[in-house]
Amino acid sequence: MKVQVLPSLLAADFGCLADEIRRVAASGADALHLDIMDAHFVPNLSFGPDMVALAKKTSPELWRDVHLMMTRPDQFIGRFIDAGAQALQIHVEADCDIWAGLRAIRARGVRAGLVVRPQTPVAALWPYLPLCDEVLFMTVNPGYGGQAFMSEILPKISDLRKHAGGIGLGALDIMVDGGINFETAALCAAQGANMYVAGSFLFKQTDMAAAVQRMRGLCEEQLPGLRSE
Ligand code: DX5
Numbered sequence: 256m257k258v259q260v261l262p263s264l265l266a267a268d269f270g271c272l273a274d275e276i277r278r279v280a281a282s283g284a285d286a287l288h289l290d291i292m293d294a295h296f297v298p299n300l301s302f303g304p305d306m307v308a309l310a311k312k313t314s315p316e317l318w319r320d321v322h323l324m325m326t327r328p329d330q331f332i333g334r335f336i337d338a339g340a341q342a343l344q345i346h347v348e349a350d351c352d353i354w355a356g357l358r359a360i361r362a363r364g365v366r367a368g369l370v371v372r373p374q375t376p377v378a379a380l381w382p383y384l385p386l387c388d389e390v391l392f393m394t395v396n397p398g399y400g401g402q403a404f405m406s407e408i409l410p411k412i413s414d415l416r417k418h419a420g421g422i423g424l425g426a427l428d429i430m431v432d433g434g435i436n437f438e439t440a441a442l443c444a445a446q447g448a449n450m451y452v453a454g455s456f457l458f459k460q461t462d463m464a465a466a467v468q469r470m471r472g473l474c475e476e477q478l479p480g481l482r483s484e
């Protein structure tokens with residue numbers, strides 16, 4: 256388990272996407288987070304596999320973490336992996352066989368993640384944990400960047416960290432996504448989250464590298480025993 260900071264491309268300037276991808280790569284961030292929205296699972300549309308391919312072509316060394324906010328993510332797993340996804344996350348609330356989805360992702364040698372909306376009880380994750388490399392807690396209602404962090408999610412993070420430890424999955428990666436800044440990232444770290452997705456907060460920085468480094472440092476202070484290297 257490693258402390259990781261993942262800028263979300265949703266908050267980039269879409270007028271110069273390749274430059275924005277290079278900015279993330281140059282910042283020393285651990286990965287690029289790509290938000291895929293289908294206008295059905297969430298009330299918004301974003302982009303598809305071509306954007307993952309653009310990220311791969313532009314900065315091949317930058318890890319590509321792909322968050323599928325889709326009603327039927329199972330129909331797109333292959334296409335996102337073909338485009339270059341290295342971690343692929345599906346929602347536990349999706350309308351598909353979650354077991355089969357996670358297995359299909361892992362079968363391609365890609366990290367499998369499960370995402371949970373704010374309103375869904377954390378126990379909905381329990382049956383699937385042995386098939387997960389990472390779990391993502393939405394800390395806003397999915398669909399848009401720039402929303403306020405929901406602090407009521409914090410106890411769910413520690414519930415998962417405790418539960419995972421109790422079943423021999425103490426090294427499970429736990430991510431948070433939505434309204435993340437220095438303060439909210441540190442709050443999540445104190446509950447046991449070790450990966451932080453941040454869109455608007457990081458992209459508005461004039462010095463993204465300094466902000467990534469500071470967020471990582473603040474979170475490491477909250478997670479004793481963990482280091483980014
Ligand atoms: C929201 C997306 C997030 C979004 C976060 O549905 O899953 O990844 O980009 O944006 P901020 O950090 O601006 O809340």
Ligand code: ZN
Pocket residue numbers: 263288289290322432452
């Ligand atoms: Zn996301």
